Every structure is written in C-alpha cells, then in structure tokens.
Amino acid sequence: MTLPTVSLPALLRRLAGWLAALLGIALLAAWAWQQPFMAAPRMFWTLGRLPPPSHLPVPVQGVAAGRIADTYGAPRSGGRKHEGVDIFAPRGTPVVSATPGIVVSVRESGLGGRQVWVLGPARQRHYYAHLQDWAEGITAGTVVHTGQPLGTVGDSGNARGTPPHLHYGIYGSGGAYDPLPLLQANPLNP
Structure with missing residues (x-):
C-alpha cells in the first residue's frame, strides 16, 4: 500500500487553513470570555485562584x-x-x-x-x-x-x-x- 503524496505547497495550504481555524476559535473564545453572560464563570474561576481572606470588612454598614x-x-x-x-x-x-x-x-x-x-x-x-x-x-x-x-x-x-x-x-x-x-x-x- 502506498500513501498518497502531497506536494509541499498543498501541505502548507492545509496547515495554514488549520491555523486560521484555530486562531478564529481562539479569538471567538477570548471575545466570549469577556461578555456579560460569562461574568459568573469568570468570577468562579477567579475565586478558586484567590487565597482565603486575611481580613474582612464588617458586613453591616456602620458597625465597628x-x-x-x-x-x-x-x-x-x-x-x-x-x-x-x-x-x-x-x-x-x-x-x-x-x-x-x-x-x-x-x-x-x-x-x-x-x-x-x-x-x-x-x-x-x-x-x-x-x-x-x-x-x-x-x-x-x-x-x-x-x-x-x-x-x-x-x-x-x-x-x-x-x-x-x-x-x-x-x-x-x-x-x-x-x-x-x-x-x-x-x-x-x-
């Protein structure tokens, strides 16, 4: 069984097509991550990376x-x-x-x-x-x-x-x- 041969220019075109598709997906994901509907997932991701607080404000206004x-x-x-x-x-x-x-x-x-x-x-x-x-x-x-x-x-x-x-x-x-x-x-x- 012989494998089909692909010319170098055809291989480069295919590779460029795949890279363009991946770039498009990455740009779409970056755009979506910044949209308001992603606020909760963004915050969830951030909260998991933050350490526990070392100090907190009193949660009742005006109370020391x-x-x-x-x-x-x-x-x-x-x-x-x-x-x-x-x-x-x-x-x-x-x-x-x-x-x-x-x-x-x-x-x-x-x-x-x-x-x-x-x-x-x-x-x-x-x-x-x-x-x-x-x-x-x-x-x-x-x-x-x-x-x-x-x-x-x-x-x-x-x-x-x-x-x-x-x-x-x-x-x-x-x-x-x-x-x-x-x-x-x-x-x-x-």
Whole structure:
C-alpha cells in the first residue's frame, strides 16, 4: 500500500487553513470570555485562584468590629453550637457582601430565615442570615463585589422576636470557622 503524496505547497495550504481555524476559535473564545453572560464563570474561576481572606470588612454598614461580641461556638438549643457571629444593628440597616463572589442561594427557610449565601475567595461560603429583606437584583448566580448590598438587618427565622441582627458565618472545606478574628484584623474596622 502506498500513501498518497502531497506536494509541499498543498501541505502548507492545509496547515495554514488549520491555523486560521484555530486562531478564529481562539479569538471567538477570548471575545466570549469577556461578555456579560460569562461574568459568573469568570468570577468562579477567579475565586478558586484567590487565597482565603486575611481580613474582612464588617458586613453591616456602620458597625465597628469592636462592637461585635465573640459568640462563635456558644451553645444553642438542641445541642447545636453557634457557627458565626451576630452583628446587632437597627432593623433595615444595609447588609453588604464582605467579599467578592457569586450568590449561590437566596432563600427563606430554616433557622436562618431570609438568607443569602455567597461563594467567596478560595471558594469559601459566606452566610448572611436573619435578613429583613433582600437587596434588589440579588438572585442565585449574581456576581457581587465587596460592599455590594445583599439585604437589610432583620429578625427572620429562629431570631423572630429578638433584637434585629445579622448572623454572619463562614464555611471552608473543613466546616464553619469564627469570622470575628478576620473582622477585627481589618485596619478599616475600628
């Protein structure tokens, strides 16, 4: 069996055609990656490459880190332990994202009542619970930036009847951990 022979000019034309097709695909992919519909995949890719934060802003506007009591790990009903901190503020005070991220859940259920979950740097999950209301436009899949409104302080869920507050928790690959040291480490949080 003999292989067909191809002249060098024909081979170069074929190679140039393949290279032009690959270049076209690469240009189309680069263009698509920058489009608004790719904001969530871009953010997801970025979040996985970022390290966990070494400090965070307080996610309730106007509250200083020094005013937050260390209640992480405190006993709760049913043998539970408190997996976050409670940040007290007047009802309706804005709650903002402590990190850039992607909203992965907006729901009203369980102990947390009205809540927002944000996937943040190092793909840690940030939990904002007992909200009075959600911010306009906050839905699952929304890309958020640090300081972007998520909702307002309230007493929903099992906090009904208590002073209004935000329950703020952070969950990494090993489970919940205390966010207060990160809030206190931020030089902008008095």
